[in-house]
Amino acid sequence: MAKAQNVTYEMDQLYQPYRFEDIKNLGHYVDEHWSASFSIAFTYLVFIALGQNYMKARKSFNLQKPLFLWSLSLAIFSILGTVRTWSFMGTLIYKIGFKYSVCYGLFTEIPVVKFWSIFFILSKIIELGDTAFIILRKRPLIFVHWYHHSTVLVYSFFGYKNRFPAGGWHMTMNFGVHAIMYTYYSLKALRVNPPRMLSMVITSLQILQMLAGALISFLSYVWRHEHGCEDTTADVFFWSAALYFSYIILFAHFFCQAYILPNNKHKTKSQ
Structure with a gap:
C-alpha cells in the first residue's frame, strides 16, 4: 500500500494539470447530485417517444452542417481525453x-484524472444529443443506441460516486473508441464515404x-481484499457486470445483423 501511495504522489507531481484542468468544487457537486442522472435518463426516454411521434407526419430535417460540428466537437474532446488518460494509465502501469x-x-x-473523469461523465449527458439528430433526420433508432446511451449515463455517475477503481480503465477505453467513432461520424457528415471496413x-x-470492461470489473472484485487494493463492493460489481455483459450481447448482435447476415445489410444505421 505504501508503494502505491508513493506512486500516486509521484504521478501527481508528474502530471501537473493545465490551468483549465485545475478544478476545485465540481467533483463535490457531482457527488451530491449524482442521482439526478436517473431523472435525466428518464427525460431522455420521454423525449425519444415524443420526438418520434412529432416527426412521424413531418419531413426529415437536413442537418448535415450542425451534425458535422456536433460530431467534430465530440471527436476533439474524445481525442484530448484519450491523450491525457491513456498517457496517464500507461505510466501508471509502468x-x-x-x-x-x-x-x-x-x-x-x-x-488531471479528476478533471477528465468529471467531464467524461458530464459528456454522457451531452452525447444524448446524438439521438436528437437521428430523430430529426428520421433515421432508424435501434434499441442498442438508446439503451446504451441511457444506461451508460447513469452508470458513469454511479461509478464516480462510488469511486469504482476499475472506472479509470472504463473511462480510458471509452475515450479511445469515441475518438475514432466521432471522427468517423464527422467524415460521414461531410458526405465522405470511408471504407465499410x-x-x-x-x-x-x-x-x-x-x-x-467486464474483465477489468471482474478482476477489481477478485482482487478487492488483497494488500494494496480497495474494496469493490458487491453492488457496484453486480451492476458493472450486468451492464457490460448486456452491452457485449447487444453489440455482438448488432455486428451480426449489420455485417454478417446478408439480408440485413441494407438495414444498418449510420449517423
Whole structure:
C-alpha cells in the first residue's frame, strides 16, 4: 500500500494539470447530485417517444452542417481525453503494475484524472444529443443506441460516486473508441464515404471495449481484499457486470445483423 501511495504522489507531481484542468468544487457537486442522472435518463426516454411521434407526419430535417460540428466537437474532446488518460494509465502501469491500476482507486483524486473523469461523465449527458439528430433526420433508432446511451449515463455517475477503481480503465477505453467513432461520424457528415471496413472496425472495438470492461470489473472484485487494493463492493460489481455483459450481447448482435447476415445489410444505421 505504501508503494502505491508513493506512486500516486509521484504521478501527481508528474502530471501537473493545465490551468483549465485545475478544478476545485465540481467533483463535490457531482457527488451530491449524482442521482439526478436517473431523472435525466428518464427525460431522455420521454423525449425519444415524443420526438418520434412529432416527426412521424413531418419531413426529415437536413442537418448535415450542425451534425458535422456536433460530431467534430465530440471527436476533439474524445481525442484530448484519450491523450491525457491513456498517457496517464500507461505510466501508471509502468510505475505500479496493471493490477493496481485496476484495483487501487486513490489515483482518481489526482487533479488531471479528476478533471477528465468529471467531464467524461458530464459528456454522457451531452452525447444524448446524438439521438436528437437521428430523430430529426428520421433515421432508424435501434434499441442498442438508446439503451446504451441511457444506461451508460447513469452508470458513469454511479461509478464516480462510488469511486469504482476499475472506472479509470472504463473511462480510458471509452475515450479511445469515441475518438475514432466521432471522427468517423464527422467524415460521414461531410458526405465522405470511408471504407465499410472502418465501421466494422469501430463496432469491433466497441465489442472489445465491453469484453475488456467486464474483465477489468471482474478482476477489481477478485482482487478487492488483497494488500494494496480497495474494496469493490458487491453492488457496484453486480451492476458493472450486468451492464457490460448486456452491452457485449447487444453489440455482438448488432455486428451480426449489420455485417454478417446478408439480408440485413441494407438495414444498418449510420449517423
